[in-house]
Amino acid sequence: MPLWERSRLVSVLAVASLLTIGAAAPALADEVEQVKNGGFDGTTDPFWSTAGMPMTLTNGQACVDVPGGTTNRWDVAIGQNDLPLVAGQSYRFSFDASGDAGHVVRAIVGLAVSPYDTYFEQSPVLGDLTHYSSTFTASTDTTQGQVAFQLGGSAEPWHFCLDNVSLVGGVPPEVYVPDTGPRVRVNQVAYLPNGPKIATVVTTATTALPWQLNDSAGKVVARGTSIPRGVDVSSGQNVQTIDFGRYAGAGTGYTITADGETSRPFDIGSGAYRTLRADALKFYYTQRSGIAIDDALRPGYGRAAGHVDVAPNQGDGNVPCQAGVCDYTLDVRGGWYDAGDHGKYVVNGGISTWELLNEYERSAAVRKVSLNIPESGNRVPDILDEARWELNFLLEMQVPAGKPDAGMVHHKIHDQNWTGLPLLPSQDAQPRELHPVSTAATLNLAAVAAQAARIYCKYDPAFAARALKAARTAYTAAKANPARYAPGSDGNGGGAYNDDNVTDEFYWAAAELFLTTGEKQYQSDVLASPDHTADIFGAGAFDWASTAAAGRLDLALIPNHLPGLPAVKNSVVAGAEKYLAVQKAQAYGVPYAPANNMWDWGSNSIILNNMVVLAGAYSLTGNPKYRTAVLTGVDYVLGRNALNQSYVTGYGEVSSQNEHSRWYAHELDPTLPHPPNGTLAGGANSSIQDPYAQSKLTGCVAQFCYIDDIQSWSTNEEAINWNAALSWVSAFVADQG
Numbered sequence: 251m252p253l254w255e256r257s258r259l260v261s262v263l264a265v266a267s268l269l270t271i272g273a274a275a276p277a278l279a280d281e282v283e284q285v286k287n288g289g290f291d292g293t294t295d296p297f298w299s300t301a302g303m304p305m306t307l308t309n310g311q312a313c314v315d316v317p318g319g320t321t322n323r324w325d326v327a328i329g330q331n332d333l334p335l336v337a338g339q340s341y342r343f344s345f346d347a348s349g350d351a352g353h354v355v356r357a358i359v360g361l362a363v364s365p366y367d368t369y370f371e372q373s374p375v376l377g378d379l380t381h382y383s384s385t386f387t388a389s390t391d392t393t394q395g396q397v398a399f400q401l402g403g404s405a406e407p408w409h410f411c412l413d414n415v416s417l418v419g420g421v422p423p424e425v426y427v428p429d430t431g432p433r434v435r436v437n438q439v440a441y442l443p444n445g446p447k448i449a450t451v452v453t454t455a456t457t458a459l460p461w462q463l464n465d466s467a468g469k470v471v472a473r474g475t476s477i478p479r480g481v482d483v484s485s486g487q488n489v490q491t492i493d494f495g496r497y498a499g500a501g502t503g504y505t506i507t508a509d510g511e512t513s514r515p516f517d518i519g520s521g522a523y524r525t526l527r528a529d530a531l532k533f534y535y536t537q538r539s540g541i542a543i544d545d546a547l548r549p550g551y552g553r554a555a556g557h558v559d560v561a562p563n564q565g566d567g568n569v570p571c572q573a574g575v576c577d578y579t580l581d582v583r584g585g586w587y588d589a590g591d592h593g594k595y596v597v598n599g600g601i602s603t604w605e606l607l608n609e610y611e612r613s614a615a616v617r618k619v620s621l622n623i624p625e626s627g628n629r630v631p632d633i634l635d636e637a638r639w640e641l642n643f644l645l646e647m648q649v650p651a652g653k654p655d656a657g658m659v660h661h662k663i664h665d666q667n668w669t670g671l672p673l674l675p676s677q678d679a680q681p682r683e684l685h686p687v688s689t690a691a692t693l694n695l696a697a698v699a700a701q702a703a704r705i706y707c708k709y710d711p712a713f714a715a716r717a718l719k720a721a722r723t724a725y726t727a728a729k730a731n732p733a734r735y736a737p738g739s740d741g742n743g744g745g746a747y748n749d750d751n752v753t754d755e756f757y758w759a760a761a762e763l764f765l766t767t768g769e770k771q772y773q774s775d776v777l778a779s780p781d782h783t784a785d786i787f788g789a790g791a792f793d794w795a796s797t798a799a800a801g802r803l804d805l806a807l808i809p810n811h812l813p814g815l816p817a818v819k820n821s822v823v824a825g826a827e828k829y830l831a832v833q834k835a836q837a838y839g840v841p842y843a844p845a846n847n848m849w850d851w852g853s854n855s856i857i858l859n860n861m862v863v864l865a866g867a868y869s870l871t872g873n874p875k876y877r878t879a880v881l882t883g884v885d886y887v888l889g890r891n892a893l894n895q896s897y898v899t900g901y902g903e904v905s906s907q908n909e910h911s912r913w914y915a916h917e918l919d920p921t922l923p924h925p926p927n928g929t930l931a932g933g934a935n936s937s938i939q940d941p942y943a944q945s946k947l948t949g950c951v952a953q954f955c956y957i958d959d960i961q962s963w964s965t966n967e968e969a970i971n972w973n974a975a976l977s978w979v980s981a982f983v984a985d986q987g
């Protein structure tokens with residue numbers, strides 16, 4: 251995911267760059283070739299190949315018969331070691347390759363020794379001899395670099411030839427210019443017939459421009475003039491806005507034309523949001539660990555169960571702690587994979603589950619939505635069946651009675667070492683480890699298990715009772731251990747998800763326990779929490795590490811008798827007013843404006859979660875300005891933005907397709923799928939922590955700090971907490987249509 255990767259010290263998998271096929275660029279005077287004998291002149295030295303796959307010289311090329319029956323790309327390879335790399339320097343990596351049609355070579359520049367970081371990779375599909383060339387910027391200094399051509403993963407044997415391998419330093423860096431299409435930016439999915447309709451036009455014009463709305467037949471159905479807005483800080487663009495909200499028609503294939511440019515097409519209608527509401531939730535089924543994904547339920551996404559103790563998995567059925575941490579093992583099968591990796595993290599699972607359960611509590615219509623999951627038709631709303639898949643896992647992470655720290659919750663379970671991409675969950679061979687308990691994880695369980703108790707009692711009283719007991723036990727254990735913080739780094743196989751402020755988690759857990767039980771002990775803790783009266787609605791309302799707003803929203807919106815309730819409700823409205831003011835100031839209608847224009851990791855989910863606060867204010871007051879604010883904010887995520895693309899896969903004329911994931915890795919392996927429709931990309935991230943984004947986006951302005959490439963884990967990952975925000979907001983929008 252996501253935010254945890256902030257603490258990732260090295261990129262696991264690094265960089266890839268634009269693959270270009272064509273003639274090599276001419277060498278400049280200061281360019282230096284790093285590869286020795288890349289043309290294979292009379293010998294294959296000093297290249298190496300893996301055991302059992304000797305290279306032969308054929309027509310001046312190095313050729314191999316690649317054995318079949320291997321699993322991972324890196325199981326068989328050719329390469330050359332001891333290459334120096336200089337951080338910050340740009341390199342051109344090029345080679346000629348041929349192979350039996352349809353086979354893939356993963357060509358990398360990386361570290362020849364543990365931890366085998368990959369600095370650059372590309373995975374072309376082979377055929378006749380073709381020249382491949384691309385540039386990247388090295389992120390690390392090393393004298394132990396390598397180029398390698400990984401050939402594994404094929405069931406069948408095949409033939410591969412290689413020539414003219416070159417890694418040239420000192421090349422000019424590539425200038426990346428995103429293709430942003432027409433300058434008129436719209437919500438590419440749909441505007442509601444009874445909602446606001448605003449577009450943004452990027453233009454040098456500073457005076458109002460005429461615009462027209464055309465229907466699918468090309469007929470002009472509305473006209474007007476735009477409103478100059480000056481330079482938009484979040485994009486650096488001079489823009490104007492177009493308000494066509496008075497148009498009352500509905501249909502498909504509308505376009506807006508202004509300043510000589512015509513927008514991408516869009517609908518006016520509500521049907522797309524009912525589909526999106528379901529797809530955003532259906533995302534979770536294919537994130538499930540511990541169960542085979544049924545291809546009949548998700549055509550194209552069927553796969554073997556991951557981490558169920560079937561080799562090469564080491565399983566989640568009997569997982570030990572990291573050395574010295576505990577003397578027992580736990581059965582922690584199930585749950586959702588957190589993001590593009592195979593880890594399972596309680597704090598991120600907590601906020602994700604909370605948001606889905608909150609969606610259930612706040613939207614009656616979502617309870618009837620069929621997700622076509624194994625539990626469909628069991629008389630329990632599918633959204634609850636899906637959330638329970640994660641709840642069961644969260645409950646499993648609690649330390650059993652009789653053990654040290656009983657009642658506390660392990661922070662996370664993941665691989666001992668990072669794995670590469672692509673890798674199906676069932677093919678992960680890494681040992682799995684439980685990490686120490688933390689107060690934050692314990693309070694996450696307390697909060698969502700308490701929330702679950704009041705929701706599931708109607709469907710499964712025994713489960714509800716079990717959840718409430720676990721929540722009470724966890725809360726008591728957290729109070730006895732109030733400062734057990736997860737370290738910023740304790741291993742190399744997953745994200746840290748460290749959080750040294752758990753005042754907010756205490757507040758959230760007390761709130762959920764109070765809402766479920768009405769008990770005075772929890773009421774007292776709510777009222778005594780500094781977060782109960784603090785202004786908790788910052789640039790971003792809530793995320794996995796900042797959970798006070800989850801408690802505040804529920805106290806304001808779930809029926810209860812807390813003393814001083816009017817002030818709680820007013821605080822939510824006051825928070826919404828802040829996001830409303832931010833949105834009004836922005837020509838792209840985004841209710842998000844972080845300090846110094848530094849957009850955070852997972853900005854799309856932050857924007858959506860701010861809209862959850864706006865939607866809360868609408869529920870509390872009935873004032874339509876908050877509803878309008880949510881419907882306008884959705885436009886940004888679905889295409890009315892600087893990059894002119896939707897961040898939801900499958901929604902909009904141009905949408906994110908290559909979110910970072912080990913199993914939706916179509917970009918690296920054509921036999922694997924893209925992420926399913928309804929997957930939210932993390933989105934613009936000013937800090938571009940991954941080397942691929944750095945190689946393309948250095949110097950980017952906020953909205954432009956995004957690239958739809960599987961290598962860009964800091965701008966383009968998928969994650970359970972991010973999709974929860976999309977799911978919640980899409981249900982709200984569907985309810986408005």
Ligand SMILES: [Ca+2]
Binds near residue numbers: 311413414
């Ligand atoms: Ca040659």
Ligand SMILES: [Ca+2]
Binds near residue numbers: 625627628630632
């Ligand atoms: Ca069901």
Ligand SMILES: [Ca+2]
Binds near residue numbers: 749
């Ligand atoms: Ca916190």
